[in-house]
Amino acid sequence: MNKFKIFSIALIASASVAKAQDLNQAKKAIDAEQFEKAKSLLKSIIKAKPSDGEANFVLGNVYLNQSVIDSAKIYYLNGLEASDKKNLNYIGLGQLDLDGKNAASAQANFGLATKDMKRKDVNEFIYIGRAYINSTNPDYTNAIASLKRALAIEPQNATALLTIGDAYYGANNQNDAYKAYRDAFTADPTLLRAKMQLGVLLKGAKSYDEAIKSFNEVIAIDANYGPVYRELAETYYKWARNKPSTRQINYQKAISNYEKYLTLTDYSINSRMRHADFLILVEDYKALEVEANKMIELDKVNPRIYRYLGYSAYENGNIDVAIKSLEDYIKVPTNKVIAKDYLYLGFARIKKGTDATGVIEPTAFEAGLKDIKKAVEMEPLAVEDLGDFGKELFGKKQYSQAAAIYELSASNLESKNYLNDNVYYGISLYYGNANKAAGTHDAAALEKGIAAFDKVLVASPTYDEAYLYKGRIYNLLNNDDLIIKNYEEYITKTTAKGAEELAKPATVKKIVEAYNSIGASYANTDKTKAIEYFNKSLALDPANTYASQSVKALK
Structure with a gap:
């Protein structure tokens, strides 16, 4: 009988150890971003032992991380029934409350989680800290406070140190984040994420070379640690964006590292979607279209796939597919539509209405512009994606349409393209009127052009071309005083740049234009000054017919 009892206890202990090992394997899979593997392990644990509350909780967290809210809540509620x-x-449930901006309910749930804690327990404090960090409405102050409670009990708890490092990083406290990550890795040298995060800090500081060295140190420890390749991919991507001369080679390195990351994680629909998001970042639309079509074969009902197909089809010239895919995605009320969806749909509608010569059918342009305006209403900084499209229209001499696009982006002072877009806005308005017959110019549009160049001069006082264009616009408006004033300003500022600038053929041509325009403006009020300026023009360009004929006429 005694032998039987001992044997039974041994079996129970063995089962408990096996369960703990399985749960630890699931947690390792989560850390390695092998989420499908983790879900499979956790479901097996729950099936074998439905009373396991922690397995339900961890599985709920995986689903929440993947934004599958309903499934996350189901497992949390199931876990509350466990023993x-x-x-x-x-x-x-508290994190779901935080996501829903219900801080009071979150606090109540966190209180229920901690009320029966034993004196030396710390995991609840760590998990609460992580909930504050991972929420869609993060609260780093409360996260740090919770994690400090854990560290007061276990100062060398590596998971608590790693998590508080993440909280400091989220709060832009780089120094304390660095110390926490370093201490976490010292406390547990197998905790590769802590060492990896040291590289993440360097990436955030734009020390890309040093970040890559740091990530390679992680690979030297374990070449199969998948997340480090994702970080490498993102580092090469950011490097390419911040230093365009490295764009081509670093984009390729980004793509190859992301593909390596995928081979070490999983090829589930969720991981494929993460891959698709990355392909958008590195602008590999051919690969994105291939991936989107593969995802449709795997999962014909996931609506986000139509976003990817819409973007890639547009970039690859498959306009009909782009319009249909994006319309199918946007029209479903439950889909989470973003500004970029409307941007691409607007671009596609305009492209659809453009003939072989570049002329755009007016109703198609208005329909596309309506979608683009929706995008800007949703996200004002969506205007940063309008510049290239505006330049394309400008290059095809569709000046009024280009101006309509630039009018949206030129009005946002926060846009990184604010200066450049105002320049193109002003130039588009000018060229849209330059070839119109006298008396048919759109005075209101031209005044907007002047206002755009005034904004340019506030943002960049040394952009002398603004005075040149203002002079040209006032020429169209027949305002002699302001023609003279702006062309004189252009001449003065250009002359101040010195002989080297004045020797350039392009500069000479513009100064001749300025002298001729000033001379023409004086012609009816001060013939002497008019002749003076036409002679200045002839001194630079003796063959200038307009200046020579004007001098003869004035004499």
């Missing part, structure tokens, strides 16, 4: 560590599931 073992059910209190952790209140933390999951």
Whole structure:
């Protein structure tokens, strides 16, 4: 009988150890971003032991990380029915409250999670800290406070140190984040994420060379640690964006590292979507279209795939597919539509209405512009994606349409393209009127052009071409005083640049234009000054017919 009891206890202990090992394997899979593997392990644990509250909680967290809210909530509620560590599931429900901006309810749930804690328990504090960090409405102050409670009990708890490092990083406290990550890795040298995060800090500081060295140190420890390749991919991507001369080679390195990351994680629909998001960042639309079509074969009902297909089809010239895919995505009320969806749909509608010569059918342009305006209403900084499209229209001499696009982007002072877009806005308005017959110019549009160049001069006082264009616009408006004033300003500022600038043929041509325009403006009021300026023009360009004929006429 005694032998039987000992054997039974041994079996129970063995089962408990096996369960703990399985849960630890699931947590390792999560850290390695092998989410499908983790879900499979956790479901097996729950099936074998439905009373396991922690397995339900961790599985709920995986689903929440993947934005599958309904499934996350189901597992949290199931976990509350468990007999073992059910209190952790209140933390999951608390994060859902935080996501819903219900801080009071979150605090109540966190209180339920911690009320029966033993004196030396720390995991609840760590999980609560993580909930504050991972929420769609993060609260780093409360995260740090919770994690400090854990570290007061276990100062060398590597998971708590890693998590507080993430909280400091989110709060832009780089120094304390660095110390926490370093201490976490010292406390547990197998915790590769802590060492990896040291490289993430360097990436954030734009020290791309040093970040890559740091990530390669992680690879030297474990070449199969998948997340480090994702970080490498993102580092090469950011390097390419911040230093365009490295764009081609660094984009390729970004793509190859992301593909390596995928081979070490999983090829589920979720990982494929992460891959698709990255392909958009590195502008590999051919690969994106291939991936989107593969995803449709795997999962014909996931609506986000139509976003990817819409973007890539547009970039690859398949305009009909782009319009249909994006319309199918946007029209479903439950789909989370973003500004970029409307931008691409607007671009596609305009392209659809453009003939072989570049002329755009007016109703098609208005329909596309309507979608583009929706995008800007949703996200004002969506205007940063308008510049290239505006330049394309400008290059095809569709000046009024280009101006309509630039009018949106030129009005946003926060846009990184604010200066450049105002220049193109003003130039588009000028060229849209330059070839019109006298008396048919759109005076209101030309005044907007002047206002755009005034904004340019506030943002960049040394952009002398603004005075040149203002002079040209006032020429169209027949305002002699302001023609003279702006062309004189252009001449003065250009002359101040010195002999080297004045020797350039392009500069000479513009100064001749300025002298001729000033001379023409004086012609009816001060013939002497008019002749003076036409002679200045002839001194630079003796063959200038307009100047020579004007001098003869004035004499």
